[in-house]
Amino acid sequence: MTKVTAQLSVSLDGFYAGPRHDGNGDWITSAESHGFYRVTRWATEAMAWRERQGITGGRRDVNSEIIAESFGAAGAYVMGRRMADGGEVPWGDEPPFRAPVFVVTHRPRERVVRQGGTSFTYVTDGVASAVAQARAAAGGKDVAVAGGGSLVRQVLRAGLLDELELHVAPVVLGTGMRLLDADLGLDEFEAIELTPTRVVPDPQVTHIRYAVTGRAPLTLDSRGR
Numbered sequence: 192m193t194k195v196t197a198q199l200s201v202s203l204d205g206f207y208a209g210p211r212h213d214g215n216g217d218w219i220t221s222a223e224s225h226g227f228y229r230v231t232r233w234a235t236e237a238m239a240w241r242e243r244q245g246i247t248g249g250r251r252d253v254n255s256e257i258i259a260e261s262f263g264a265a266g267a268y269v270m271g272r273r274m275a276d277g278g279e280v281p282w283g284d285e286p287p288f289r290a291p292v293f294v295v296t297h298r299p300r301e302r303v304v305r306q307g308g309t310s311f312t313y314v315t316d317g318v319a320s321a322v323a324q325a326r327a328a329a330g331g332k333d334v335a336v337a338g339g340g341s342l343v344r345q346v347l348r349a350g351l352l353d354e355l356e357l358h359v360a361p362v363v364l365g366t367g368m369r370l371l372d373a374d375l376g377l378d379e380f381e382a383i384e385l386t387p388t389r390v391v392p393d394p395q396v397t398h399i400r401y402a403v404t405g406r407a408p409l410t411l412d413s414r415g416r
């Protein structure tokens with residue numbers, strides 16, 4: 192059965208990239224890219240990630256197995272326009288997804304078909320529509336919300352996410368773009384509950400997978416009486 196999953200690499204203090212780069216100049220020299228490169232370093236050193244990018248080498252280790260598992264489980268992807276724009280050049284003619292990708296954006300654009308099974312469809316009527324289109328295209332496999340954080344947060348907020356996997360890098364960035372920020376639509380007496388289903392430790396990164404249980408009221412325990 193198709194699940195909607197998301198995974199993101201984050202620092203110990205919850206940042207998936209450095210502070211947002213909006214100004215002039217190259218993204219690559221910005222603080223945003225420096226934070227992003229640090230929290231995703233574990234992936235770029237893994238053999239399975241490098242194979243998908245057409246790069247040789249890398250380590251065949253538990254991190255590589257987790258990347259291979261994620262690629263294998265996904266039948267379609269959803270991503271934000273900023274991630275899609277940022278990847279367009281580095282992913283090249285044969286992007287690593289090998290599946291349909293639905294890009295959520297306000298900017299209409301013709302569908303782009305690349306080699307190796309990847310296509311990019313630009314969806315302008317919101318996150319729920321993108322997830323529904325990805326579900327229809329996933330052939331019974333999972334819909335993977337690939338990022339960035341804005342997209343993962345919106346899917347979680349909308350109650351559309353079944354599983355969240357955080358790859359927690361052992362680093363404190365202190366500033367940047369935070370995945371679980373105040374924009375989750377929760378009132379002060381409500382929370383989103385999750386159930387850990389797998390924890391895989393590695394010196395470079397800790398992989399924590401959660402099933403998303405859903406919204407629940409915050410209640411007092413016996414100390415409140």
Ligand SMILES: NC(=O)c1ccc[n+]([C@@H]2O[C@H](COP(=O)([O-])OP(=O)(O)OC[C@H]3O[C@@H](n4cnc5c(N)ncnc54)[C@H](OP(=O)(O)O)[C@@H]3O)[C@@H](O)[C@H]2O)c1
Nearest residue numbers: 199200207208271272273274295296297338339340341342
């Ligand atoms: N740490 C990780 O694992 C990881 C993974 C992936 C990406 N990243 C990093 O994350 C950063 C990008 O993340 P981000 O959160 O800034 O951006 P994002 O989620 O990739 O894209 C956000 C953009 O998508 C469009 N969008 C989002 N929601 C929409 C909606 N409901 N309706 C219409 N359009 C919508 C908007 O673009 P428009 O309005 O302009 O169309 C918005 O500016 C990059 O630095 C990337 O490298 C990190």
